[in-house]
Amino acid sequence: MTTKRTSTKTKTKRPRGGQTTFSWPVANKICDRMAKGETLRSICRDKGMPPASTVRQWYVDDRHGFAAHYARARDAGLDAMADELLDIADDGSNDWVEKNDPENPGYRFNGEHQQRSRLRVDTRKWYLSKLAPKRYGDRSSLELTGANGGPVAIDDTERATKLAGLLALANQRKAKQEGEDGESTDDEGEA
Numbered sequence: 183m184t185t186k187r188t189s190t191k192t193k194t195k196r197p198r199g200g201q202t203t204f205s206w207p208v209a210n211k212i213c214d215r216m217a218k219g220e221t222l223r224s225i226c227r228d229k230g231m232p233p234a235s236t237v238r239q240w241y242v243d244d245r246h247g248f249a250a251h252y253a254r255a256r257d258a259g260l261d262a263m264a265d266e267l268l269d270i271a272d273d274g275s276n277d278w279v280e281k282n283d284p285e286n287p288g289y290r291f292n293g294e295h296q297q298r299s300r301l302r303v304d305t306r307k308w309y310l311s312k313l314a315p316k317r318y319g320d321r322s323s324l325e326l327t328g329a330n331g332g333p334v335a336i337d338d339t340e341r342a343t344k345l346a347g348l349l350a351l352a353n354q355r356k357a358k359q360e361g362e363d364g365e366s367t368d369d370e371g372e373a
Contacts, residue, residue, distance in 0.1 A: 202236045204245040212237060213255035219262030260314050263306055270302050 208231070215225050226234040241252045276295040281288050310318035328334040336344075 202232055204240050204248065206246070208232065209237075209240065209248055209251065213251050216252075216255040217258035217262070219259050219266060257314075260310055260318070264310060264318065267303055267306055270299055270306075273299070 212222070212225055212231070216222060222234050222237060225231060226237060237252075240248045242249075277292055278289045279292045279295075281290050307318070311320065326334050
């Protein structure tokens with residue numbers, strides 16, 4: 183018979199940073215940092231900040247009008263991230279590194295840095311295209327509009343003319359197909 187050992191020590195959870203009740207000073211700090219391009223997760227990792235899930239709940243519940251502030255900060259943060267794309271792409275500071283070979287001194291191309299920069303740019307582009315597709319997406323659409331941006335209007339006369347043209351074209355194709363099959367296209371020979 184085996185006996186289980188039970189620990190006399192009780193596990194206590196590590197205290198998790200900040201508060202869970204809404205306060206404008208904390209909410210403003212979060213929004214200010216998000217507007218500068220920081221992610222909510224990185225902000226909420228800091229000591230004294232609430233968990234990200236709590237901040238999202240403030241947004242969903244629109245506590246004290248927080249949803250509008252959060253949305254504006256998120257939007258400004260996307261613009262900051264778009265600006266950061268250019269900084270990453272233009273930074274060539276580590277593209278070349280000095281060789282550690284005394285017999286063959288000089289510089290070599292740092293492909294790892296170049297690939298990492300490409301990954302950073304591509305990831306941010308993808309993220310922006312998903313969160314703000316109208317501004318940052320590659321998506322294009324074709325839209326038909328009538329006069330002054332209204333719906334396309336076709337009157338009955340125009341509709342009848344177009345329909346007659348389509349019927350004539352269909353009859354020509356049918357006659358051509360029947361002529362190729364060797365069948366008679368008119369009833370004159372049967373009378």
